[in-house]
Amino acid sequence: MLEAIKIRRSIRTYINKKVEEEKIEEILRAAMQAPSSKGACPWEFVVVDDNEVLEKLSKCQHRARHIKYANICIVVLGNKDKFIKPGKWIQDLGASTQNLMLEATNQGLASCWVGVFPKNKVVNKVRETLNLPEKLVPYAIVPIGYSEEENVFIDRFDKSKIHRNLYKK
Numbered sequence: 001m002l003e004a005i006k007i008r009r010s011i012r013t014y015i016n017k018k019v020e021e022e023k024i025e026e027i028l029r030a031a032m033q034a035p036s037s038k039g040a041c042p043w044e045f046v047v048v049d050d051n052e053v054l055e056k057l058s059k060c061q062h063r064a065r066h067i068k069y070a071n072i073c074i075v076v077l078g079n080k081d082k083f084i085k086p087g088k089w090i091q092d093l094g095a096s097t098q099n100l101m102l103e104a105t106n107q108g109l110a111s112c113w114v115g116v117f118p119k120n121k122v123v124n125k126v127r128e129t130l131n132l133p134e135k136l137v138p139y140a141i142v143p144i145g146y147s148e149e150e151n152v153f154i155d156r157f158d159k160s161k162i163h164r165n166l167y168k169k
C-alpha cells in the first residue's frame with residue numbers, strides 16, 4: 001500500500017508557511033490523473049491564496065472555519081458542459097479530490113476535505129464568493145498547508161466489513 005494512503009488524514013491546523021508553486025502544480029496534476037467516466041474529465045479548479053477569499057470561504061458552511069487558517073485551498077468544480085452521463089461527474093470529482101489530497105500528503109502537506117455539493121445553500125455561497133458561472137458546480141473545498149500535526153497511520157481495517165459472493169451478517 002502506498003505510504004500516502006496509509007498516513008493521509010484530515011488535518012485542520014496550519015502554520016504560516018507558504019506552499020511552494022511546484023507542490024501546488026503536482027497536487028493539481030495528481031487531481032487530473034483521476035479516473036473519469038468516458039474520459040469526460042469534468043473537473044476544474046480554483047486555487048485560492050487570497051486571505052480575504054479564504055476568510056469568506058471559511059464562512060460558507062459551519063464545518064469550514066479552518067479554511068481561513070490554511071495557506072491555500074483548492075476548490076474542486078464540476079463543469080456541466082462535460083457531464084456526459086447523469087451522476088457520473090460526482091464519482092469523477094470524488095476520485096479527483098482523493099487524488100488531490102493524497103498528493104498533498106505525498107508533498108508533506110496537511111489537507112481536509114470540506115464538502116460543498118449537494119448542499120444548495122453551500123453551493124450558492126461558494127459560487128457567489130468565487131464569482132463562478134452557472135456551468136461550474138462547486139463540489140469540494142480542500143484547504144492545504146503545512147501543519148505541526150503529522151499525518152500518521154490510523155489502522156481502519158475491519159474484517160467484519162468484508163463479504164464474499166453474498167452479504168452475510
